[in-house]
Amino acid sequence: MIGYVGTGGSFLGCIQYCLNDKKELSEKQKADLSQKDGLKHHGRAEILSYNRCFGNPKELAQQFRDVAKLSKRVEKPVFHFSLRLAPGESLSRNQLEEIGHECAKEFGVANNQYICVLHKDTSEQHIHIVANRVGLDGKAASDSNSYKRMAALCRRLEKQYQLREVLSPKAFLTPNERLLPRNDSRKIQLQKDIRQALIEVNSFDQFTTRMKELGYTILKGRGIAFIDSKKVKIKGSEVGFSLSKIEHVLALKQKLNNNLAEHEKYKKATEERVKKHKSTGYRLSLDVKFESMIGQSPFIPTIMEAASLLSVLLKSELPFELIPYELTMEGYRNRKRKERSKGRRLHN
Known part of the structure; x- marks a missing residue:
């Protein structure tokens, strides 16, 4: 389970985000996505519970504001929480409502105004809680150590509901726990997307275009960062x-492509020379000579070196379309077998 906690000054803005459909999507887009994903993109929000409040977003916001005025010291009276289950996990409506109440209790707002909302537009079940930090008695709930408290709450709820255990943020782990491997699906997906984009493109401009097509915004300065569709920067x-x-990979690809082009020119020129001297009586020996001359191309060492470095940098086997089959290890061995076979036939 992954939790989020934040504070803010606008009840209406937070409530509208949690209750309203996504404004940037048209009705047709919502319908298409719903059919494709099997999820609700129209009517995505379902209120699981109201606590000491009622009504539509504007009415709720006004009620929250009226109570928040009881404390003049709180500049950010909005508490916003979200709790997301791991992929493949699900709980009943009542269980999710219970989790919302546990969250409100953990942060001292169980007796304050809050709403608990279930969102249905993602494959992972998740709820949002919008709460008033100011209670009916005028006292404000503390927001100190909120991230640490949220991490502890998630670990407790995982055990209580037998959910998959997730590591807390590193800041809240013991030194030994910080050494444990972490599985961040967002970073894993970005890594896959960058690797695939680098395989497909040949220049930095093409790379940025391809990453934008995959839904990323690129920030480039002394380093590079990517912002995904959820506005998360990595x-x-x-x-x-x-x-x-990235620049090294693209430079190697440029070098590889240039040498492949030169190798093809060498291959065609060699083929033309062999054709001029070819006759029926020397056909077989010239075929062997041609194969040998191609294998002696001065560009092959550079091609193999660049391909090997690319494979290491991308940490994956390069697809065959990047390198002609004859220059792959399998192609090289196959060519050598043919040369030996033809050589034996000449001696017989």
């Missing part, structure tokens, strides 16, 4: 692709 270095590494 540095390239955090997923193993710093700006210098």
Whole structure:
């Protein structure tokens, strides 16, 4: 389970975000996404519970504001929480409502005004709680150590509801726990997208265009960072692709492509020379000579070196379309077998 906690000054803005459909999507887009994803993009929000409040967003916001006026010292009276289950996990409506109440209790607002809302536009179940930090008695709930408290709440709820356990943020772990491997699906996906984009493109402009098509905003300065569709910013270095590494990969690809082009020219020129001297009597020996001459191309060492470095930098096997089959290890071995076979036939 992953939790979020934040404070703010606008009850209406927070409540509208939680209750209203996404304004940036048209009705057709919502319908298309609903059919594609099997999720609710229209009518995505369902209120699980009202606590000491009622009504539509404007009415709720006014009620919250009226109570918040009881404390003149609180500049940010809005408490906003969200709790998201891991992929593949699900709880009943009543259980999610219970979790919302546990969250309100943990942060001292169980007796304050709050609403608990279920969102249905993602594959992972998640709820939002909008609460008033100011109670009916005029006292304000503390927002200190909120991230640490949220992490502790998530670990407790995971055990209580037998959910998949997730590591808390590193700041709240013991030194030994910080050494445990973490599984961040957002970073894993970004890493895959960067790797695939680098395989597909040949220049930095093409790379930025491809990443934008995948839904990322790119920030480039002394380093590089990516902002995904959820407005989460991740540095390239955090997923193993710093700006210098990306530029190195693209430079190697340019070098590889240039040498492949030169190799093709060499191959065609060799083929033309062999054709001029070809006759029926020497056909077989010239075929062997041609294969040998291609294998002696001065561009092959550079091509193999660049391909090997690319494979290491991308930490994956390069697809065959980047390198002609004859220059792959399998193609090289196959060519050598043919040369040996033809050589034996000449001697017989």
